[in-house]
Amino acid sequence: MDTHLTDDVVGPLPGDYKSDVKPIWCPGCGDYSVLAGITRAMANMGLERHDTVVVSGIGCSSRIPAYTSVYGYHTVHGRSLAVASGVKLARPELNVLIFGGDGDGFSIGGNHFLHACRRNVDMTYIVMDNQVYGMTKGQASPTTEADWCESKLTPEGPGVNPIQPVALALACGANFVARGFSNNPNEVARLIVEGVKHPGFSVIHILSPCVTFRPEQRGWKSTVHPYGREPTDDPNEAMRAVLEDDGFGLGIFLAGNRRPFQPGSTATHSIAQIEEGFAV
Amino acid sequence: MTVDSVTIALVGSGGAGAMTAGQMLLDAAANVGWYGLMSRSTGPQIRGGEAAALVRLSPTPVHGPGDRFDIIIAFDWQNVERFAAELPLSEKSVIITDPSQGEVPAVLAASGAKQVELPIKELAGRIPGGRVNMVGLGAVAAIVGLPRAGIDAVIQKALGKKGDAAIQASNAGIDAGSKEAAGWNLGLELAAPNKEGATRWNISGNEAAGLGALKGGVKFCAAYPITPATEILEWLAPNLAKTGGKLVQAEDELASIAMCLGASFSGVPSITATAGPGLSLMTECIGLGVASETPVVIVDVQRGGPSTGIPTKSEQSDLNIAVYGLHGDAPHLVVGPTSIGDCLFTTQWAVHLAEALQTPAIVLSDQAMGQSRAIVDKPADAPHKANRLLATDLGGEGKYKRYADTESGVSPAAIPGMPGGEHTADGLEHAENALPSSQASDHQKQLDKRLRKLTSHDYGDAWADIEGEGEIAVVTWGSATGPSREAVRRLEAAGTKARLVAIRLISPVQPAKLAAALDGVSKVLVVEQTHGAQFHKFLRGHYDLPGKVSVFSRPGPLPIRAREVHETLLSLI
Numbered sequence A: 001m002d003t004h005l006t007d008d009v010v011g012p013l014p015g016d017y018k019s020d021v022k023p024i025w026c027p028g029c030g031d032y033s034v035l036a037g038i039t040r041a042m043a044n045m046g047l048e049r050h051d052t053v054v055v056s057g058i059g060c061s062s063r064i065p066a067y068t069s070v071y072g073y074h075t076v077h078g079r080s081l082a083v084a085s086g087v088k089l090a091r092p093e094l095n096v097l098i099f100g101g102d103g104d105g106f107s108i109g110g111n112h113f114l115h116a117c118r119r120n121v122d123m124t125y126i127v128m129d130n131q132v133y134g135m136t137k138g139q140a141s142p143t144t145e146a147d148w149c150e151s152k153l154t155p156e157g158p159g160v161n162p163i164q165p166v167a168l169a170l171a172c173g174a175n176f177v178a179r180g181f182s183n184n185p186n187e188v189a190r191l192i193v194e195g196v197k198h199p200g201f202s203v204i205h206i207l208s209p210c211v212t213f214r215p216e217q218r219g220w221k222s223t224v225h226p227y228g229r230e231p232t233d234d235p236n237e238a239m240r241a242v243l244e245d246d247g248f249g250l251g252i253f254l255a256g257n258r259r260p261f262q263p264g265s266t267a268t269h270s271i272a273q274i275e276e277g278f279a280v
Numbered sequence B: 001m002t003v004d005s006v007t008i009a010l011v012g013s014g015g016a017g018a019m020t021a022g023q024m025l026l027d028a029a030a031n032v033g034w035y036g037l038m039s040r041s042t043g044p045q046i047r048g049g050e051a052a053a054l055v056r057l058s059p060t061p062v063h064g065p066g067d068r069f070d071i072i073i074a075f076d077w078q079n080v081e082r083f084a085a086e087l088p089l090s091e092k093s094v095i096i097t098d099p100s101q102g103e104v105p106a107v108l109a110a111s112g113a114k115q116v117e118l119p120i121k122e123l124a125g126r127i128p129g130g131r132v133n134m135v136g137l138g139a140v141a142a143i144v145g146l147p148r149a150g151i152d153a154v155i156q157k158a159l160g161k162k163g164d165a166a167i168q169a170s171n172a173g174i175d176a177g178s179k180e181a182a183g184w185n186l187g188l189e190l191a192a193p194n195k196e197g198a199t200r201w202n203i204s205g206n207e208a209a210g211l212g213a214l215k216g217g218v219k220f221c222a223a224y225p226i227t228p229a230t231e232i233l234e235w236l237a238p239n240l241a242k243t244g245g246k247l248v249q250a251e252d253e254l255a256s257i258a259m260c261l262g263a264s265f266s267g268v269p270s271i272t273a274t275a276g277p278g279l280s281l282m283t284e285c286i287g288l289g290v291a292s293e294t295p296v297v298i299v300d301v302q303r304g305g306p307s308t309g310i311p312t313k314s315e316q317s318d319l320n321i322a323v324y325g326l327h328g329d330a331p332h333l334v335v336g337p338t339s340i341g342d343c344l345f346t347t348q349w350a351v352h353l354a355e356a357l358q359t360p361a362i363v364l365s366d367q368a369m370g371q372s373r374a375i376v377d378k379p380a381d382a383p384h385k386a387n388r389l390l391a392t393d394l395g396g397e398g399k400y401k402r403y404a405d406t407e408s409g410v411s412p413a414a415i416p417g418m419p420g421g422e423h424t425a426d427g428l429e430h431a432e433n434a435l436p437s438s439q440a441s442d443h444q445k446q447l448d449k450r451l452r453k454l455t456s457h458d459y460g461d462a463w464a465d466i467e468g469e470g471e472i473a474v475v476t477w478g479s480a481t482g483p484s485r486e487a488v489r490r491l492e493a494a495g496t497k498a499r500l501v502a503i504r505l506i507s508p509v510q511p512a513k514l515a516a517a518l519d520g521v522s523k524v525l526v527v528e529q530t531h532g533a534q535f536h537k538f539l540r541g542h543y544d545l546p547g548k549v550s551v552f553s554r555p556g557p558l559p560i561r562a563r564e565v566h567e568t569l570l571s572l573i
Helices: A031-045 A061-067 A080-090 A102-108 A110-119 A165-171 A185-197 A215-223 A235-244 A271-278 B018-032 B080-086 B120-125 B132-144 B148-162 B164-181 B205-216 B230-242 B253-265 B276-292 B319-324 B342-357 B440-455 B478-493 B511-517 B534-542 B562-572
Strands: A052-056 A071-074 A095-101 A124-129 A176-181 A202-207 A249-255 B006-013 B035-042 B050-058 B071-074 B094-097 B114-117 B200-204 B220-223 B246-249 B270-274 B296-302 B333-335 B360-366 B373-377 B424-426 B464-468 B472-476 B499-503 B505-507 B523-528 B548-553
Touching: A031 A061, A031 A124, A031 A185, A052 A061, A052 A080, A061 A071, A061 A095, A061 B424, A071 A080, A071 B253, A080 A095, A080 A102, A080 A110, A080 B220, A080 B246, A080 B253, A095 A102, A095 A185, A102 A110, A102 A124, A102 A165, A110 A165, A110 B253, A124 A185, A165 A176, A165 A202, A165 A235, A165 A249, A176 A185, A185 A202, A185 A249, A235 A249, A271 B200, A271 B205, A271 B230, B006 B018, B006 B132, B018 B035, B018 B050, B018 B132, B018 B148, B018 B200, B018 B373, B050 B080, B071 B132, B094 B132, B120 B132, B120 B164, B132 B148, B132 B164, B148 B164, B200 B205, B205 B230, B205 B270, B205 B296, B205 B342, B205 B360, B220 B230, B220 B253, B230 B246, B230 B270, B253 B270, B253 B276, B253 B296, B270 B276, B276 B296, B276 B319, B276 B360, B276 B424, B296 B342, B319 B360, B319 B505, B319 B534, B333 B342, B342 B360, B360 B478, B464 B478, B464 B511, B472 B478, B472 B562, B478 B499, B478 B523, B478 B562, B499 B511, B523 B534, B523 B562, B534 B548, B548 B562
Parallel strands: A052 A071, A052 A095, A071 B424, A095 A124, A124 A202, A176 A202, B006 B071, B071 B094, B094 B114, B220 B246, B220 B270, B270 B296, B296 B360, B333 B360, B472 B499, B472 B523, B523 B548
Antiparallel strands: A176 A249, B006 B050, B035 B050, B035 B373, B200 B373, B333 B505, B464 B499
């Protein structure tokens, strides 16, 4: 690693990428530390604030754009990846990051996640997974366990198996897939830096506890563990490792080598020339 | 004796080549200086279903379908019952039929139309590589007096790549059909073309909308295919690339509109095209465009609804969702082209307006315009371009107000790449500085501003097409304009003055301008193609209409014909 993840390096500081808006998050929310990791990553890379766009959907973590000082677009539930794809396809020179949660990304936004993985536009998706809908006060999300009975909406538990975001990303063809834990913002920052630098679509799955509706997630501190292998460029190898993992392994699973999708745009004709095709 | 307009249906099941023959007939007529319009009647089948090319030719510009068909030529009668209602005939009509294909179906024969037999299949069979559609084309050409030179150019253009044998086979087929029909003397020879005047174009409404997007300055399109809008996207795909723009096929309509918003947020004028079901899916993101003040253009090529409805046939019944479909108070632009050629102007204007007012614009085209092809005078160049008001004074660190409450309501925009303009555009209600706010005062201020920027804009004369004078007026929009215009002109030709007001700017409404246009009117006829009289109710909700108001409104898929509007007007006098 040639990255410097301390606050005392020369150049922009993490604070330069923070807005002065106070987050609406509950005390103890894991997203505070993710935000710290994000701004550290931005400072580490020295991103130009005016050339950086963060896009989000709806939910607690999707509030992050307002807490940064770069360009942001806080959109609607589930559509952040599509909006971000439009930004990057139209203006390839911009740095594009997307923030969101498990419900936004894998439930209402599931189709866009699938296609963002296979489309492979060069942008980085940081998805904060707390296995619950926090903004609407505690319903099951697509990553919630089948027997979680704390929601009034599914008092007997959702009754269906949770999806595994990292495996899903690999199955859909994502080019860079990693997992972090919010408790360690320096490691979160390192993963984001690696993801942003990697060409193509990168998915950074971050376990980020919701201590309000899932207080037991405080225990994740002792559940997480290093994934323990070097990153591979082979999706099959990454998938085998992910399936062997318990869902709490941290690290970079895949750093693949698919070419990013970016249609060219060199003008070759005037509109007058095109119009000539209609003349009788 | 010659006629001023001739309306022809070429009918056959898929593979007979009816569409190709119709296309070649239109192109050939254009070559010799006639005007024309070709619409298509097809079922939902992709291949092998019924197909009819519906062509109207005239020495003067054609505004809509003819009252009745003068000529029907059928290569076979398969499934004709499905669309017989779309083929109105009279005793003066001529049905050309191949005896080998059986009797003329009763549903058509009952019209009393004259029947003429032509052994189409037999004639084609005598020619190596011969095809029935070329025999039919030859017969129709002879009946209407289409000079052979016009057809030759079309054959060369269409078949040049296929080689001499294909050209010879086509020519032989045309000759055979032409020779048989030459002696029929049906009295349907079209008046001589007027070759003088403007350059003419051969263009479909969907192509015209695509060209309008380019001319307006669109550089990004996200697309999801849907009938009858797909041709806009297919036309834009290569042509956007030629002009340095990009088209991306999205995974669904939600992604299409979302990608367009992303591209537009980054400063690139964007468009998508869809039909009713897709517009329904897009409405949430259109609301995001309203709230975040992100310009975007959505061309909705309307088809029969609700739900999947009648995908291949036309209606004007998306008016309500286009105007009212967004939740909350969400003022936005809705415009409707008034003809195939006008799809160009109106789409270009929509791009300009969306960018100038930083809001979504919905262009309500429809299947009857979008998938029809017309010979039109080359549309005049319009000055309208995408020109977003960009912020020049960003006010220093953290001072930029993306949603500043300006007098015009339009706030100078900062786009990524502009230092000092960093902000988060938001679908949440926000304060002037773009930060989320649920305060009553901020909500009121932003609602006022977003409405004001639409209502205080000067839209000029383009808000409507207005012609004629007198105390009786037809108020209409979209593809109902063509038959309405023709009906008004018939009334005038018979000595009764009448006005036509075809409203192009549906929303925001222009009460003062319509009041002026209808000044002195005592009778108003509203013409539209919906079951629920959506346009009439819309007018009633937003305008004071003078005098006695009547409505001619019925659903698709049957096109509105000038005769129907004319008869309704006569009944009102």
